[in-house]
Amino acid sequence: MSERSEIQGWLSGRIPADWDVTVSELQMDEHEVLATVRLKDAENVEGDLEAARSGRIQQFRSATRDERIRISQEAQRKFRKVVSWGAECGDSKQLFTHLALPVMTRLRLPEREVLDSLVEAGIARSRAHALAWCVALVREHQGEWLKELRQAMESVARVRAQGPRLN
Numbered sequence: 001m002s003e004r005s006e007i008q009g010w011l012s013g014r015i016p017a018d019w020d021v022t023v024s025e026l027q028m029d030e031h032e033v034l035a036t037v038r039l040k041d042a043e044n045v046e047g048d049l050e051a052a053r054s055g056r057i058q059q060f061r062s063a064t065r066d067e068r069i070r071i072s073q074e075a076q077r078k079f080r081k082v083v084s085w086g087a088e089c090g091d092s093k094q095l096f097t098h099l100a101l102p103v104m105t106r107l108r109l110p111e112r113e114v115l116d117s118l119v120e121a122g123i124a125r126s127r128a129h130a131l132a133w134c135v136a137l138v139r140e141h142q143g144e145w146l147k148e149l150r151q152a153m154e155s156v157a158r159v160r161a162q163g164p165r166l167n
Contacts, residue, residue: 002157004028007079011035014071019064024088028081032099036086053092060087061096068096105131 008026015021015037024038039060042052072083084098107115115130124130139146 002154002161003079007033007075007081010075010078011071011083014074016067019060021060021087025086030081031101032082032084033075033079034084034086034095034098036088036093036095039087039089041090049090050092053089054094056089057087057092057094061094102128 004026007028008023011023011026015023019037021037021039023035025034025036027034027036037060039056042049042056045052068085072085075081075083082099084096086093086095086098088094112127114134115124115127118124118130118133119126124133
């Protein structure tokens, strides 16, 4: 069983039934698990549908805060990863508390010039913010390719796990 499958199963079983949600997305790395739950869509809305969806997410966030913290603490002890939360309702999605970890990188002058141009133009507050902005652009414009790459890596991991084992 993969770690992702174990965490998703554990969360699905641990989330109180009265929340009436499903774990719709699970993103993770070596430090964090970001669990996004799907809420029932807003129905029979008078007024702006997106505002109703946003309101439903906010209501869920405040009503479940204490229990989400308890679940996150249990999961952190069990899986040794921080568990963060998000919710989606219809087309609206909001992430709650999630990690922003420092990443060390070495950049040559041409790459630093790109970051500095973004800072000087007021698009980014700092080089770190400019780099995060660049990564977000890659994620947005190459999302399908990245998804295929992740799926291929998961397939390789499954094949390796099925391989011969030494005693």
